[in-house]
Amino acid sequence: MNDEQQSLLLSSSSRFSPPQGVKLSYGTAGFRADASLLPSTVYRVGILAALRSLKTGSIIGLMITASHNKVSDNGVKIADPNGGMLSQHWEPFADALANAPSPQHLLLLINEFVAKEGILMDGVSQAEVLLGRDTRPSGDALFEAARQGVTSVVGAVATDMGILTTPQLHWMVRARNKGMQVSEQDYFEQLSSSFRYLEDLIPAEKSKFDGLNNKVIVDGSNGVGGVKLKVLGSLLNALVIEVRNSSEDGGVLNDGVGADYVQKEKVAPHGFGSKDAGIRCASLDGDADRLVYFIVPPESSGRIDLVDGDKILSLFAVFIREQLSFLNENEGIKNSHQARLGVVQTAYANGASTNYLKQLGLEVNFTPTGVKYLHEKAAEFDIGIYFEANGHGTVLFSESFVGWLEARTKEISSGSNGSEGKKAALRLLAVSKLINQAVGDALSGLLLVEVILQYMGWSIHRWNELYHDLPSRQLKVKVADRNAVITANAETVVVSPPGLQEAINAETGKYHQGRCFVRPSGTEDVVRVYAEASTQEAADTLANSVAKLVDQFLGLGSS
């Protein structure tokens, strides 16, 4: 690193002192904390993003958001060149940078790291980072910190993409690196045109929207997603999207609203009630990368029927499996290719969903919590569908399978006779354009759910009846050191502290259809307990007894 570069880094970093007495960690989804603690972290992540861009020779993304967390929090994460999460290999460097106590330490770390990674900081190589932020009031100041971080690397440019959903930014990074157009208008255009195309491919004999079924009401969590969804909705024809709790309505972000609240509490968000009984309702989280549906009952008990990420995954799996079977049956299609379809879940997936998917004959895989793990696994298949129960997920198509579909659909247009097999190829290709290939995206997920329901002629009730969720309960336990819990087998088994798993097994064995696991959260200072059983009461009791075990083994008094 030359002198000019050194002094630039030293002078800019002296403007951003790290908070005292706080240890920051990149965690499951980037850095998150109270926004007042974050300027130095966001500035340093700006440097990291510029280095990542130099290293990969590609465009990198930096998103400022704390998703479903409270409005006074904020956070920052990186999108890699393919639009996915930052390579896990760089996370320790991110942690070290964020926690460096002084500008001199920071410089030392950067020097060491660029030498180890062979990054050329010669002031000649070009780097570019696309910056996005959600609607949080702290976003503007943190954006400025990120911009200063990026531009303190000589040759690096920070491009302001404005206020965006997290998945929009990831989509733009991916598209830019493929040499495509990446304005927000391009994003809306790609989603809405593939949606309309899929609508046009619905067979005439299948029931279309019947006037009752053409509306979905969406809770925007008072965040960025609602506003964007209004724009997207205006580009559609038959489907009516009514947005409530949009950030323009004056409500507080994620306060009594949003996908996380609806999924965890199983109650209707603010602004929804018995007047909405029978209508399809959906909820986005604060940065619109999670989506759940729900049904409001006619009486105003507040309780809802939750149609969660597992059920969205199941709907996608049923549809895609059907299209693949049309493809395989179709003799007109040359070089018939047996596409490998895989689904990926975590231990939080409701056991009833896993049984259902296995009964369909699908390969079900499990990974630890966190989309970076699910995404990586799903990418091993021709078509990989992954979802967390909380509504984060997408459908990935391998490049080779998309290439194969493109070749088939070209054959089709030359000798078109409209067989189901041919239409299936066209449909799958349109799905690969509709559903975000970079990351889980509530807006593209919502459009895919809507068009599949149209295609199937299903109401939300019919969809919800695919299987019945086993009653479940999630609890959080505060412990002295959550990292003392070490798990294996996709977090289903505790290997340390010794004896805890045996105690959990003994408790779980008392319950019909009992299943229970504990793991340290990657985003909160707690150990999470999840329990399932044949009745709600049993699931509650099992969760409570295991929470007590966790407390006995690791509680605040046991350090």
Ligand SMILES: CC(=O)N[C@H]1[C@@H](OP(=O)(O)O)O[C@H](CO)[C@@H](O)[C@@H]1O
């Ligand atoms: C049980 C649960 O919902 N866990 C969430 C939560 O992770 P934890 O590591 O459990 O805190 O936040 C993650 C990031 O948003 C999300 O990927 C994950 O599913």
Ligand SMILES: [Mg+2]
């Ligand atoms: Mg989110």
